[in-house]
Amino acid sequence: MLHILRHTPQDTSRFASSLRVMGPKQGLLLIEDGVYALLPRTTALSALQLLPASVRLYALETDVIARGLAMDDVPKRVTLVDYPTFVQLCTQYDKVLSW
């Protein structure tokens, strides 16, 4: 299953809820304001880093750049993707859940 998160981690309960129900071997794709979870020195980023190693993390590159996040700050664990890869991820996981 691929989870898609589009809201800021600090301003709604969606980020916390999605992490709470994330299972092993699932994927998490950050899009739109969800990419703010990659801001360094935040509890959101720490929470992402603490996810089991089998959970794959992705972020939509255009949304990351558009919002002014520094590419150097993006953790190695996170794969930056474009829309074609976003589509590919959807086919790769058995279902897609948007938060």
Next chain:
Amino acid sequence: MLHILRHTPQDTSRFASSLRVMGPKQGLLLIEDGVYALLPRTTALSALQLLPASVRLYALETDVIARGLAMDDVPKRVTLVDYPTFVQLCTQYDKVLSW
């Protein structure tokens, strides 16, 4: 100053932000989904109870009843008001700030 809070305390950052900047002798009126801050046994209600005694707490009665909150559960410190009293509060405080 009268602060008006209309969102649930758990789902957005507004509740926390409004409490953080609340000054003495100010008022806080809960309307719409803001009345869920009165649910017993929640950290939201505890936070309200911890506000300085000079901060007056109000809640719009129709919104409390409409959402199924038990009237017996409403703390003594909270004054239930109707719309005419809501208007009166606005005149009584020097300004109104909606969160």
Next chain:
Amino acid sequence: MSSLLVISRHPPAAPAAREALDLALAAAAFGVPVGMLFLDAGVLQLLKGQEAALIKQKSLTANLQALSMFDVEDLFVCQHSLSERGLTPNQLLLPAKPVEGSEIASLLEHYDQVVTL
């Protein structure tokens, strides 16, 4: 036939709450096996004793009670969301099954499709 889980996470006065319920009912009307999970503020939809008419809204409670008529029996409520709001299952107007984080993870795996509204 694919099964569908509708996750409803908005408080009852929000239009999104009704629109989530409408999707569950539509799916049931099509004979699709459908479940509903009430999460975050969505658990507030289930609180007994609501009087929506006071704020000139149509009662959501009636529609919720219609779920069983449409054979939507698989109702779940997030225990964490309930606790966070100081609520217990006996305050709910439907016999939704309280589920914890890992059980929710299994639920999400169990259904073929999941839509959050």
Next chain:
Amino acid sequence: MSSLLVISRHPPAAPAAREALDLALAAAAFGVPVGMLFLDAGVLQLLKGQEAALIKQKSLTANLQALSMFDVEDLFVCQHSLSERGLTPNQLLLPAKPVEGSEIASLLEHYDQVVTL
């Protein structure tokens, strides 16, 4: 003439961010003494290096920089909101003054009217 504080609390891609800015600019154009406080996700509007064109949006940065041309000089940013997002004032594109809780309380008292957008 009443002074006005506009509190902007939405991330830059949200339409509400632009609409808050538009109110501040309109007030300034009327000669009203106006200040802006960036709070919660609103502080993200001030992050340097945004490329809104990539998501086909008009740059909010340009409008933010127009504030000084309209003599809107009283810009404040919530220190708590910055810290919560791991940000420091040197990452901001405008010289907004970081303010703490009690200073914000004083700010709210200082202006005749406060609008949160």
Next chain:
Amino acid sequence: MKFAIALLAGPQDPAARSALNFAQAVLDGGHQINRLFFYRDAVHLASNLAVYPQDESDVANDWRDFITANKLDAVVCIAAALRRGVLNEAEAYRWERPGANSGKPWELSGLGQWVDAMQTADRAVTFGT
């Protein structure tokens, strides 16, 4: 006292009803409303095309009746309205759109009208934030 009342949320939001109840109570309390201002999604209230199921209350219609009955100044932000497809006859003509979906008692005008209302009011109250 003079009140400036603004609404930011759309017809589907409970705030649309709260603001109307409040506005009614302001008048009932012997106060004045110097202007109502509709911004952001609240501009949709000015559409005359919305169709509600018979068993749901039509808040846009209730607002229209309230404004008309009390001869209130009800300004809809023109920039917000254009973006959201709420146009009166003049704007539909100006922008060569097939038709209008708004009109009296709603007036399309600029944000300056809100600023002006706040300046001349004793209290400014915003709903639907």
Next chain:
Amino acid sequence: MKFAIALLAGPQDPAARSALNFAQAVLDGGHQINRLFFYRDAVHLASNLAVYPQDESDVANDWRDFITANKLDAVVCIAAALRRGVLNEAEAYRWERPGANSGKPWELSGLGQWVDAMQTADRAVTFGT
């Protein structure tokens, strides 16, 4: 693979653009879209009255072009649309409203169309939650 794509947020939300980019990439990737479904505030995309400032991109227009160019099935939830004042000619006539503000390529229909699309798709993806 067959994709069912739903959008819930309105034209002002960044999700309206994300969903369009995604839909384009689905087709570019050699996949099919068996239906686009527009629910909640996304029904406003089907309005033909929105006027954007010249320097802003008109996402509703881009959606319209995309749907037309690719001959896609674009269903707008009729219940959500009626409540929000988005009407085609038939609905405007049925409900005796002064005019319509929607039409081709958008089709007004029930939620069952979304359910059906999900049933026949390999993947269902929702934007604007």
